[in-house]
Amino acid sequence: MSKEKGGFNTQSVHAGCEPDPLHGGVSVPIYQSSTFAFQGVDQGAARFRGEEGGYIYTRMGNPTVAALEGAIASMEGGHAGLATSSGMAAITTVLLTYLEADAHLIGTDSVYGPSRVLVEKHLRRFGVQSDFVDTTNIEHIRAAVRPETRVLYIETPENPTIRLTDIRRCAEIARQHELVLVVDNTFATPVLQRPLELGADIVVHSMTKFLNGHADVVAGIIVTSTEQQRKAVREVLNHHGGCIDPHQAWLVHRGLKTLGLRVAQAQKSALALSEILHGHPAVEWVRYPGASDHPQRELAQKQMDGPGAILCFGVHGGLEAGRLLMEQVKIPTLAVSLGGVETLIEHPASMTHASLTQEARQQAGIDDNLIRLAVGCEDTADLIEDLRGALDVLLRHETLAVGADSD
Numbered sequence: 001m002s003k004e005k006g007g008f009n010t011q012s013v014h015a016g017c018e019p020d021p022l023h024g025g026v027s028v029p030i031y032q033s034s035t036f037a038f039q040g041v042d043q044g045a046a047r048f049r050g051e052e053g054g055y056i057y058t059r060m061g062n063p064t065v066a067a068l069e070g071a072i073a074s075m076e077g078g079h080a081g082l083a084t085s086s087g088m089a090a091i092t093t094v095l096l097t098y099l100e101a102d103a104h105l106i107g108t109d110s111v112y113g114p115s116r117v118l119v120e121k122h123l124r125r126f127g128v129q130s131d132f133v134d135t136t137n138i139e140h141i142r143a144a145v146r147p148e149t150r151v152l153y154i155e156t157p158e159n160p161t162i163r164l165t166d167i168r169r170c171a172e173i174a175r176q177h178e179l180v181l182v183v184d185n186t187f188a189t190p191v192l193q194r195p196l197e198l199g200a201d202i203v204v205h206s207m208t209k210f211l212n213g214h215a216d217v218v219a220g221i222i223v224t225s226t227e228q229q230r231k232a233v234r235e236v237l238n239h240h241g242g243c244i245d246p247h248q249a250w251l252v253h254r255g256l257k258t259l260g261l262r263v264a265q266a267q268k269s270a271l272a273l274s275e276i277l278h279g280h281p282a283v284e285w286v287r288y289p290g291a292s293d294h295p296q297r298e299l300a301q302k303q304m305d306g307p308g309a310i311l312c313f314g315v316h317g318g319l320e321a322g323r324l325l326m327e328q329v330k331i332p333t334l335a336v337s338l339g340g341v342e343t344l345i346e347h348p349a350s351m352t353h354a355s356l357t358q359e360a361r362q363q364a365g366i367d368d369n370l371i372r373l374a375v376g377c378e379d380t381a382d383l384i385e386d387l388r389g390a391l392d393v394l395l396r397h398e399t400l401a402v403g404a405d406s407d
C-alpha cells in the first residue's frame, strides 16, 4: 500500500509531503524565495528553454507551491494543479486561456456573483460573449450552444442556491461540441465530488474555503486533466501573474491535511441543522441536498459522496425576520465566505451576490429572503441549540407575527 494511493485521509495527510531531503523535516519547508540560483549560464538557459527541470522564479513555480499543487491534483484525480492567489485568479486564468474575442461561454446562472460579473462585465469589454442559464436543466445548455461556444462553466452545488448540475451530462454536451468543461468544485471539495472522474476537463477552487479551512488565507487552484491543458494554463498564469505566495501555499497545505475530517464533522451538523429547520414553524423553506425533499436528491447521490456542509433557507416574515435571525444566532458569525472551521451566516442578496442586478438574482433563484448557512466544525449539539433558540425568538417576536403566517 503506497501512501499516495490510499484512502482520502491517507492521501490528504501524505500527498506531496516527502520528508525534506536536506534535514528530514516532516513538514514541507517554506521556500520563501522569489528566485532560484543557477549553477551556470548554460543551466539558466536550459531551464528557460524547458530542457531542464528545476526552479527559476516563484511566479513560474516554487517547491512549496508544487507540493500543494501535487496534493490537490492527486485528490481530484487530475493531471496537474496550478495554485493561484485567489479563487477569482484561478477562474480568470482559466477563462483567459480558453476565451478570445467573439468566443462564447455558457455558465450556470447562480454562480458566485463575481465569477459572473468577471465574464459579463470585464471579459465582455474584450469581445467575449456569454449566456448564463439554469444549468440544472440540461436542455437550457443545449439550447444555448452556438458555433462560437468554447467554454461550459458550471458551479455545482451552486452558490448560494445549493442547486445541482449534472456533471456527466454536461461532459457529454462538451464532448459533442468540443467545449472545455470547467467545474467550480469549491462547495463540494474532492472529498465529496471529483468532477474530472465524471468527464470534466478542468476543476477550479477557491482554496480560501474548505481546502484551507481556517478563514486565514485567500487562494485558489486550477486542476487540469491533461499535460496540454497544464501547459496552456501555466503559460497564461505565468504571464497574467496571479500566482500564490509560498507561505500562503504552505498554510493551505497544512489545512488540507484535515480536509476529510473537517468536511465530515461539518456535514454531520449540516444534516442535523437541516432537520431542525425543516421541523420549525418559523421556517418557510430549506434547501439542502441531504434533505428528503431536495428536488435533486437523486442527482446528489449519483455524483456526490455526501450533501456537503452548506444549506440555505428562508424564514416567514421575509427579510426583516431573516435579519433578526442572523443577528440573534450566537455561534455562527455574520460574515461572508464559507468552508472554515467556524460556522458563518450571511445574506447573499445584499452581500456575496449584491454585484448582480436584481433581475439576474431573481432569474437565478436568489430570493431576497435567502439566508446562507455555511456550517463549521463546532459541536453539533451546540449549533442545534443556538439555531433553535434563534428561531424560537422569531416566533415570539410580536411585530413580525411569524407564527401567524406559518401553519
Ligand code: LCS
Pocket: 086, 087, 088, 089, 112, 115, 155, 159, 184, 186, 187, 205, 206, 207, 208, 218, 219, 220, 336, 337, 338, 352
Ligand atoms: N468560487 C466560489 C464557488 C466561491 O464561493 C468563491 C468565493 C470564489 C469562487 C472566489 O474565490 P476567492 O477569490 O474569494 O478565493 N465565495 C465567497 C463567498 O461566498 N463569500 O465570500 C467569498
